[in-house]
Amino acid sequence: MSSVTDKLFADGRELKLSNRVGKGGEGEVFSLVDIPGHAVKRYFPQIAGDREFKIRAMVGSRVSASANTVAFPEQIVTDSRGKFVGFMMRLVDKHKEIHELQTPSSRQKHFPKADYRFLARVALNVARVFAQVHSTGCVVGDINQRGILVSQNATVALIDADSFQFIHNGERHLCVVGVPEYTPPELQGKSLKDIVRTKDHDAFGLAVCIFQILCMDRHPFSGRFKAGDMPLEKAISEFRFAYSGRNTGMEPPPGSVKLSDFPPYLRMNFEEAFAPDNVGKRPDPEMWVKSLEELEQSLRPCSKNRLHHFSRLAQDCPWCRMEATYGRPLFVNPDIDPIIVGDSKVDDSKGWVIDIAALLAAVNNCNVPTSVSITLPPIDQTLTPSAEAQQQRDGQSLSPLVRLAGVGIAALGVYSLTVKHPVILFSIGLIGFGLFLLFKKAEEKGATLIARHIQTWSKIKTVVQAIQAKAPLDKAQKTKSEALAAIEQYQTLSKSYEKVRIEYNGKRQKEQLESYLSGFPLRRASIPKLKTSDFAALASYNFHTAFDVKTRDVQQVQGIGPVKDANLKAWVRGLEAKFQYNPNYTAEDQAKIRAKQAEIVTKQKGQDDKIKSLIAQLQAEVKAFETWRTQNHPELVTLFRELSQLECDIRAAGGTVPLKDTIAPHSVNANTTSSYRSTPVWGAGATSTTSQSAKGVASPCPICGSAMRLRTARRGRRPGSSFWGCTRFPTCRGTRPY
Structure with missing residues (x-):
């Protein structure tokens, strides 16, 4: 049996080990002094014999040459007696385990400058690395958060490649382990020792991993079950995707993202990866690459917080929603530089300073009327009477004849009564009846012209009111209100900035305890009765550290009952017992104050951008309204031409x-x-x-x-x-x- 002090060799060359860079259940990893960029994984003696055949096959196939982002075995490592002890591989340094990025509290510590664009790029690179692995014929199998590493440049590498399923010369070397929260439904609860993994099995775990990166460490199958308790493993086995458009009986945890926050292709990939009718045909890494590139291209900054980036296809900012639910920032950049940008700058006492008076003047100079009226076309006074009006006027001209005829009829009537001549009586009646019809017809034509005039004016009023109602003025009023509200919000933020240091001094002990407890992540804790799936479920409900456990009820999480709750609280109490208050200002205190100030400055900058954008929009809308108000409306022109003719006809007819x-x-x-x-x-x-x-x-x-x-x-x-x-x-x- 070889010991850790034995000399190690690779291809006959003695290796000089340096620091230990990792330790797991199978062995330890050491960097090398004389071979930069490489490391040695040395198995524990009881493990080495079971791994030798597979590792020799991997080295012999030179699979490492096909994937430079994966720590594949490159050379066999033996002891001084030539006995197999492990292998040499590429050293993945200056990388962090991926959960340090996707967990908000850890991200602020290990990736303080990472915004959502960074997360989207990491998710894209994870998909690309899986595509590279699959191109070698390997299957990852044991997908877990400790095997995926991320650098400060968003590059991704996979370690523990010796556990991958590998086929060489017809000999299949299986992956015999797996983590339940990344294991597909069809393999849940089964022994993995004799199961041949497929790329489709990997596709499920890859989809879970991408979902957690993009959704602030939420697990896609962790949520509220409508009919009782639902452990994570059971939810996976029953295809209960909590965020699905399907009826899965599950609801997402409060303060979570929605599938509608993502572009369509990405939403479709998630649905297909977690649907029962897609087993065997889940989205492959190349499909994820395409959808994540679409997400990257759609990202835009939030108008309220410059550190928030989200898809332009989303209705609102999901990170603002989540922060409003939990009251803690998801993204914080602690660097506040005293820079000057245009008429804005960072001031130690006020934060991001803008010229409020100038902005208010710009808003108020945009005159937005409270009502809309349009200029009507004039009545055309140059028209000549129509034929109908001419006939009406001729009828009116008969009025003197009618009066003269009346006198004659009266005289004839007296005469007829004297001589009692029947022919004369008949003639008088006939002439009188004809004159009555002529006058009646003239009167009816005059009434018709009046009625048409009334109806035409009524149409004009209806058309005018419809045109005025469509005026682009409501939008300008709304934009002006939003601009004034944004200025007010900025002023509120400025007051908050001024109070940061005062408020921090008043609660330093509480802040120190919060910072202390926030430094103990749940995923690294060893707590009785809690499994890895429990920690994934807790993360989905935004429980990441001891501080989260202390301040909120963990029993709202599916699968966390009174026993596990008691064990979690006992863990927190044990940590609290070791806490010591430091009354002196420390670098950490200054950093916390600066971080809070940076958070406010980021929001102030967001309001500054929003105000200026709204002012530009308001000016454009006011200009558009003025252009609209002076334009001609063909329907009105036609109606006024008709009205002008009617008025000409009425006057011509003597009305x-x-x-x-x-x-x-x-x-x-x-x-x-x-x-x-x-x-x-x-x-x-x-x-x-x-x-x-x-x-x-x-x-x-x-x-x-x-x-x-x-x-x-x-x-x-x-x-x-x-x-x-x-x-x-x-x-x-x-x-x-x-």
Whole structure:
């Protein structure tokens, strides 16, 4: 049996071990002094014999040359007696385990400058690495958070490649282990020692991994079950994707992302990866690469927080929603540089400073009317009477003849009564009846012109009101309100910035305890009764550290009952017992103050950008309104040409043109109504009347088409009640109900 002090050799060359860089259940990993960028994995003696055959096959196939992002075995390592002890591989240094990135509290410590664009790029690189592994013919099999490493440049590497399923010369070397939260439904609860893994099995674990990266460490199968308790492993085995559009009986935890926050292709990949009818045809790494590239291209900054980036296809910022739910920032960049950008700068006492007076002036200089009125086309006074009007005028010119004929008829009547001649009586009656019809026809034509005038003006009012209602003014009013609200929000943030240090001094001990407990991640804790799937479920409900356990109820998480709750609280109490308050200001205190200030400055910058964007939008909308207000409306031009002709005809026929009431402007905040005022009575001695009531304007008379006025019944079945009566009463007795 070889010991850790034995000399080690690779291809006959003695290896000089340096620091131990890792330790797991199978062995230890050491960097090499004389071979930079490489390391040795030395198995524990009881493990080495079982691994030798597979490792020799991997080295012999030179699979490492096909995937430079994977720590594949490159050379066999033996002891001084030539006995197999392990292998040499590429050293993956300056990388962190991926859970340090996807967990918000750990990310702020290990990747403090990472925003969501960084997360999207890492997810993309994870998919690319899996594609590289599959191109070698290998299957990862044991997908877990400790085997995927991330650098500060978002590059991704896989370690523990010796556990991959590998086929060489027809000999299949299986992957015999796996973590339940990354194991597909069809393999849940089964022994993995004799199961041949497929790339489709990997596709499930890859989808889980990508979901956790993009969704702040939420597990896709962890959520609220509508009918009782649902452990994570069971939820996976029953295909209960908590975020699915399918009815899975599960709901996402509070304060989570939605599938609608992502582009369509990415949403489709998640649904297909976790659906029962897609077993065997889940999205492969290349499909994930395509959908994640689409996500990257769709990302935009949040107007409220510059560190928030989300898809432009989302309705709102998911990270603002999550922060509002839990009250803690997801992204914090601690660097505050005293830089000057245009008319804005960072001030030690106020944060991001902008010229409030200038911005307010810019907003208020945008005059947004509270009502809309448009200029109507003028009445054309140059028109000549129509043929119909000419006929009407000829009829009117017969009026003197009618009066003269009346005198003659009267004389004939006296004579006929004297001589009692029947022929004369008949002639008198015939002439009188003809003259009556002629006068009646002329009167009806005059009433028709009046009615058409009333109807045309009514159409004009309807069209004008419809045009005014469509004015692009409501949007400008809303934009102006949003700009003023953004300025007010900025001022609120400035006051918060001024209070950061004062408030921190008042609660330093509490802050120190919070910082202390936040330094103990749940995933690294050893707590009785809790399995890895429990930690994944806790992470899905935003439980990442001892501080989260202390401040919130863990029993809201599926699978965490009273026993596990008690064990978690006992773990926290044990940590609290070791806490010691430091009354002196430390570098950590200063860093926390700067981090809080940086958070506020980021939001101030976001409001600054939002204000300026809204002002530019408001100016464009006001300009667009002015352009709209002065444009011609063809439908109105046509109606006014018709109205002009009618007025010309009425005057030519000797009638009085009805008065046109004012069309009320359209209010942006309230609907207004207007009435039609006219002088519809034909001939001399006509009087004007207004047809108006609280309920609106009556339609034209159903008999003659004239305007109607509100009247009160004096007799009949409903004396005292109101009704619409024709303004030509008693000549016309048309009515309408009120």
